[in-house]
Amino acid sequence: MRGESEVPSSDDGFTIPVAERVKRLPPYLFGKINKLKYQKRVAGVDVIDLGMGNPTDPPDPLIVEKMSEALSDPRNHRYSVANGIANLRKEVTSRYWKKYGVRLDPDTEVVTCIGSKEGFSHMCLALMGPGDTAIVPSPSFPVHVYAVMLAAGNVIELDVRQPDQFLSNIAYTCEHLYPKPKVVVVNFPHNPSATVIEQDFYVELVRLARKYSFLVISDFAYADICFDGYKAPSFLATPGATEVGVEFTTMSKGFSMAGWRIGFCSGNSEMVRALSTIKGYYDYGLFQPVQIAAIVAMRHCEAAVDSIAAEYQMRRDVFCDGLERLGWEIDRPKAGMFVWAKIPEPWAKMGSIDFAMKLLDEGGVAVSPGRGFGEDGEGYLRMAIVENSQRLRQAVKQIGKVMKSEEITADK
Secondary structure, eight states, rough: TTTTTEEOOOOTOEEEEEEEEHHSOOOOOOHHHHHHHHHHHTTTTTEEOSSHHHHHHHOOOOHHHHHHHHOOOGGGGGOOOOTTHHHHHHHHHHHHHHHHHOOOOOOEEEEEEEHHHHHHHHHHHHOOOOEEEEEEEEEEOHHHHHHHHHOOOOOEEOOOHHHHHHHHHHHHHHHOSOOOOOOEEEEESSSTTTOOHHHHHHHHHHHHHHHOOOEEEEEEETTTOBTTOOOOGGGGGSSHHHHHEEEEEESSSSSOOGGGOOOOEEHHHHHHHHHHHEEEEEEESHHHHHHHHHHHHHOOHHHHHHHHHHHHHHHHHHHHHHHHHHTTTOOOOOOEEEEEOOOOTTTTGOOOHHHHHHHHHHEEEOOOOOOGGGGGGOOOOOOOHHHHHHHHHHHHHHHHHHHHHHHEEEEE
């Protein structure tokens, strides 16, 4: 059948035809580590998991209380509206105005998503098809690549760690590629590399978008987690931004509501409408008590967001201090939940996947190998500072033991 391929599904040789879009997906490079992590935990090993940006801190008690209250109302257990309840969308626009000076129309320029990852993926379906190309930042957060592929689009990965060069490469690609890229994805503070930018970056990006007629999708997931006085700029705060693109935000990080799965897409009304149309076919909206609790969170819990950011800054310093004592050269992040660290010699020669496996197998510390974020990530590890300071100190101690053991083996 056209557009399908067959893969074995059982011992008797029967095959299941799967769509070509599934076949296009590369092997999942984190699979080996996740399997070993599971085996370790089943065996009773206390694995310190720094592999995923999964907050361990609970939401503010006020958020949980409002959720509990909303659960007791039978009306909240019905299907909700696909684009989010009106008061929640109004609260999103209010927060954008207070934090970034951005005015948005809650009826036409905001849609609620089941986490920003879902929203981003469905936006790709809404915008892209066969023959369309997206530029994505590299090293690449996997969904930025795979969502485009699942939408039958093509991906061009450009190294983002020098933002000015990234902009130059966008312009060069637009000049020399036909047809020109349809979408440019940006993600600052960047996951995994923690690269940050200032507002003038977006001024130039909007200029390029107008010149070359591409759309912009800004993944602003780590907007609330900033350190040392740095304030991450919003793409939408740039003059003309809403004419060319949208921005995804989430309550997973700053509000510690990762499992609640709630995020937002804001900006260009036609792009928001397209996403809303797709979502209207795929889901009946987010569970209403979650939306009600999110209103309270944005209205009353900004102090808790600041407190969480301060906690992550303390963890960053504890963890980076420890790694530096072990001889790692660390570029301390100004934002986000990750330390993006170059693997020191001689361990770098192992490759990031094998070294990550070694840290998990021998040290009980799970990290993400840079290779899992594309070729530009090789030689690095992404380590999430989601555990408390005591656990991070213990992680450093266990990493140190693995490195010392390897030195002894090498000497022999």
